[in-house]
Amino acid sequence: MRRSLLPALAAIAVTVAACGSGEDADAAAPTPTPPAEGTPAASTGEAAPLLSDLEAQRNERGNVPRQLGELAGVRPGGAPGAAPQAAIRVEQIVVDPECESEEVPVNGRFVALEMSVLTTPDLDPRVPMSFTEERFSVLAPDGTSITTEDSNASDCLDPEVFVPNMRFPAGVEYRGWLVLDVPVGSGTVVYSPPGATGGWEWQF
Numbered sequence: 001m002r003r004s005l006l007p008a009l010a011a012i013a014v015t016v017a018a019c020g021s022g023e024d025a026d027a028a029a030p031t032p033t034p035p036a037e038g039t040p041a042a043s044t045g046e047a048a049p050l051l052s053d054l055e056a057q058r059n060e061r062g063n064v065p066r067q068l069g070e071l072a073g074v075r076p077g078g079a080p081g082a083a084p085q086a087a088i089r090v091e092q093i094v095v096d097p098e099c100e101s102e103e104v105p106v107n108g109r110f111v112a113l114e115m116s117v118l119t120t121p122d123l124d125p126r127v128p129m130s131f132t133e134e135r136f137s138v139l140a141p142d143g144t145s146i147t148t149e150d151s152n153a154s155d156c157l158d159p160e161v162f163v164p165n166m167r168f169p170a171g172v173e174y175r176g177w178l179v180l181d182v183p184v185g186s187g188t189v190v191y192s193p194p195g196a197t198g199g200w201e202w203q204f
Contacts, residue, residue: 001138003197004054004173005063007088007158008131014170025156029073029116032104034171035134043175054177058198061198061201062197062198062199063190063198063199063200064200064201064203065200065202065203065204066200066201066202067097068081068090068091068093069089069090070203071087071089071092071118072087072088072191073086073202074087074088074129074191075196076129078089082195084120084124084144085113085116085119085122085123085127086118086119086120086122086129086130087115087117087118087193088111088115088116088117088118088200089115089116089118090114090115090189090202091114091116092114092173093112093113093202093204094111094112094113094114095109095110095111095185095186095196095204096109096110097110097112097184098155098156099155099156099157100156100157100158101108101155101156103152103155103156105149105151105152105153105182106148106150106151106152106179106181107148107159107182107183108181108182108183109181109182109183109184109185110153110156110180110181111138111179111182111185111189111204112156112157112178112179112180112187113136113176113177113180114160114175114176114177115131115163115176115177115178116131116173116174116186117131117163117168117173117174117175118173118195119168119169119171120170120171121170121171122170123168123169123170124166124170125168125170126167127167128167129159129168129194130192130193130194131163131178131180131191132166132199133151133153133154133178133179135191135192135194136178136180136190136191136192137189137190137192138182138184138187138188138189139187139188140184140187141184141186146183146184146187148180148182148183149182151180151181152181153180153181154179155181157177157179158178161177162176162177163175163176163177164178164180186204187204188201188202188203188204189201189202189203189204
């Protein structure tokens with residue numbers, strides 16, 4: 001059964017500080033604006049405790065497991081020893097989302113991630129950070145790494161609702177979607193920051 005993302009898409013441009021964690025995702029909301037506009041991140045202070053993530057226990061794959069809704073600190077450029085100047089939070093993972101187009105996944109299943117990207121006031125906007133499809137991979141339930149060279153995942157949703165591929169400014173929060181095209185309906189999503197050794201992972 002395909003799950004519609006329309007109620008959640010309507011809330012993309014709303015900051016966490018404004019909507020609160022308990023707001024009903026199905027509540028009426030304005031038409032989404034492009035995530036590239038960003039919003040001031042009153043919650044960027046949440047990124048400060050992520051300094052402890054640098055010493056977090058990594059698993060056998062060298063990644064730090066996270067739960068949905070938990071922040072993961074990102075070092076700009078993967079610089080060793082650098083304090084996180086940004087954070088990523090996977091809000092939800094939807095398997096077989098209802099696409100806005102009639103595209104059929106090339107590899108079998110679309111997996112949609114709703115994400116928040118927060119940058120601290122200390123972020124150097126000249127440092128590139130990437131949250132594109134190429135930075136994410138999927139592990140099958142048996143741990144096998146899935147490589148998908150061919151994908152039409154970007155055609156599933158309106159481009160305006162995707163997390164932007166850009167140089168992020170300091171002190172803002174972006175919220176948007178990323179869609180992966182994979183042959184499995186369960187497994188582990190892995191995010192590998194540019195230049196970093198290891199990354200973060202979420203089960204779905």
